[in-house]
Amino acid sequence: MAANKLCCTLAIGALLCLGFAALIQAQDKPVTDVCLGCICEAISGCNQTRYCGAGVCGLFRITWAYWSDGGKLTLGNESPQSEDAYANCVNDPYCAANTIQNYMTKFGQDCNGDNSIDCYDYAAIHKLGGYGCKGELGYHYQTQLTNCLNQFQPIDVRTSG
Numbered sequence: 793m794a795a796n797k798l799c800c801t802l803a804i805g806a807l808l809c810l811g812f813a814a815l816i817q818a819q820d821k822p823v824t825d826v827c828l829g830c831i832c833e834a835i836s837g838c839n840q841t842r843y844c845g846a847g848v849c850g851l852f853r854i855t856w857a858y859w860s861d862g863g864k865l866t867l868g869n870e871s872p873q874s875e876d877a878y879a880n881c882v883n884d885p886y887c888a889a890n891t892i893q894n895y896m897t898k899f900g901q902d903c904n905g906d907n908s909i910d911c912y913d914y915a916a917i918h919k920l921g922g923y924g925c926k927g928e929l930g931y932h933y934q935t936q937l938t939n940c941l942n943q944f945q946p947i948d949v950r951t952s953g
Contacts, residue, residue, distance in 0.1 A: 821893045822900050827911035828889050830940035831918050834933045842883045850882035852892060852918070861898060861922070862891035892918065901925065911941060 823831075832838040835853045848855055856878050859865075864872035865887050867880050874880075881887035896914050899922025903913040915937050916925040929937075 822896045822909075823893055823914050824911065826941070826944045827914055828892060830911065830937050830944065831892070831915050833940045834915065834936035835919065840885065844879050844883070849879050850888050851885060852882065852888045854882040854888060854891060858895060858921075859891055862893075862895040865891050865894070895922070898922065899925075911945070912937070 829838070832851055836843075836851050838851055840851050843849060843851075854862075859878050859882055864877070865881050866872055866874070866877045867884055867887055870877050870880060881891060892914075896917060899917050900909055901913065901917070901922075902909050903916040903920075903925035905926075913925065915933075916927075916929060919929055919933055920927045
């Protein structure tokens with residue numbers, strides 16, 4: 793009986809440590825997973841088909857300049873100078889998401905003047921750029937974003953920066 797209690801206590805302690813570590817790691821990133829998902833939904837319908845066209849690539853429709861400002865992340869040991877590094881990264885959901893996190897760390901700001909930096913600001917920065925985020929978002933993009941956030945934001949376990 794005492795051995796079972798000890799095992800149970802150790803297991804709960806380990807889970808709490810893992811949860812705390814995940815929370816610390818999540819706090820280093822300004823954009824929540826729900827926000828990233830909603831940006832993806834608004835920009836491309838989260839179409840994961842490998843895509844490059846009209847100057848953008850991937851399910852987040854990232855430009856080369858955006859990828860560059862986001863740190864020129866790559867997959868594996870690929871060199872950022874590789875001809876395929878940009879397309880390979882932004883067509884990979886995790887590499888693309890990390891590029892967005894880096895970009896938002898660099899350019900995060902209150903775009904809509906509500907004295908808060910939240911997913912609406914990150915979505916504007918993503919669509920309009922770090923220097924143009926106070927501009928008008930298209931109706932379709934803004935509607936898709938709002939609908940997604942209304943549906944999923946209540947279940948997000950952390951808030952954005």
